[in-house]
Amino acid sequence: MPLVLPLLLAVVLFCLGVYGVLARRNAVTILMSLELMLNAVNLNLVAFDAWHLDGLATGQTLAVFVITLAAAEIGLGLAIVLLLFRGHGHVDADAARDLVEHEESPT
Amino acid sequence: MTTALFAVAGAVAVAAAVMVVTSRRIVHAALWLVVTLGAVAGCFGALHAEFVALVQILVYVGAIVVLVLFALMLTKAPTNPLPNLTTARSPFAAAVAVVLALLLGSGVVFAFGNQKIQPVPAGSAETIGTSIFKTWVLPFEILSVLLLAALIGAIALSQRKKED
Numbered sequence: 001m002p003l004v005l006p007l008l009l010a011v012v013l014f015c016l017g018v019y020g021v022l023a024r025r026n027a028v029t030i031l032m033s034l035e036l037m038l039n040a041v042n043l044n045l046v047a048f049d050a051w052h053l054d055g056l057a058t059g060q061t062l063a064v065f066v067i068t069l070a071a072a073e074i075g076l077g078l079a080i081v082l083l084l085f086r087g088h089g090h091v092d093a094d095a096a097r098d099l100v101e102h103e104e105s106p107t
Numbered sequence: 108m109t110t111a112l113f114a115v116a117g118a119v120a121v122a123a124a125v126m127v128v129t130s131r132r133i134v135h136a137a138l139w140l141v142v143t144l145g146a147v148a149g150c151f152g153a154l155h156a157e158f159v160a161l162v163q164i165l166v167y168v169g170a171i172v173v174l175v176l177f178a179l180m181l182t183k184a185p186t187n188p189l190p191n192l193t194t195a196r197s198p199f200a201a202a203v204a205v206v207l208a209l210l211l212g213s214g215v216v217f218a219f220g221n222q223k224i225q226p227v228p229a230g231s232a233e234t235i236g237t238s239i240f241k242t243w244v245l246p247f248e249i250l251s252v253l254l255l256a257a258l259i260g261a262i263a264l265s266q267r268k269k270e271d
Binding site: 004032042046071107 | 109110113114117120121124125127128133137140143144147150151154155156158159162163166167170171174175177178179181183184191192193194196197199200201203205207208209211212215216219220222224225227234235238239242243244246251253254257258261263267
């Protein structure tokens with residue numbers, strides 16, 4: 001199997017994730033796009049592990065670690081999204097402008 | 108044989124990922140995410156990383172997608188198609204994604220264009236377990252502390268009372 005096949009698949013998945021993060025409005029769909037990007041990273045790790053074969057299974061171990069990190073990240077992210085929903089009544093990432101900087105300080 | 112399997116699983120993953128980022132129904136997008144993650148697990152299997160594939164199915168499909176569906180339910184996500192689910196700047200986002208894909212893809216092809224991989228059956232739980240508990244035991248312990256911190260953080264965030 002050529003090595004570029006999994007690598008190009010990872011590139012496509014990562015860029016679809018980038019598009020989703022930039023273009024989606026709902027905060028939960030942004031988190032779903034983040035999962036796509038993390039999956040692309042995992043695919044890279046496993047592909048390079050199958051290419052390099054260092055005997056330590058480095059890539060596969062790191063892929064398992066990244067899956068664990070993704071679980072922690074989605075837990076915290078969804079807690080923040082639920083907090084946003086309780087405070088504002090929506091999960092629109094564009095309309096959540098609590099941290100916006102005004103041009104002239106309102107004092 | 109493995110190349111054909113990988114190509115089929117990869118095509119399914121890409122098609123389902125396109126549906127994830129373009130579907131106008133949020134719940135459908137979450138269910139397409141299941142298809143994407145399962146197809147990526149199939150790619151792991153074709154690369155002889157069976158343990159990673161099983162962990163992917165257990166953790167991603169079993170836990171993360173269920174969490175996402177719960178969050179959609181708790182945030183009262185509508186099930187009818189929404190016209191404004193993507194922002195008005197989605198053409199710019201598409202342009203950024205295409206440019207990034209061209210850059211990364213040309214880089215990958217330039218660097219690894221003529222490399223071959225011969226996946227060997229080295230992805231069993233025994234191999235990974237030996238590697239984790241011999242070589243990677245310190246990151247493993249740090250990761251468990253991080254999971255505990257994330258758990259406490261999620262509880263603290265969801266217990267916060269709204270001031271005034």
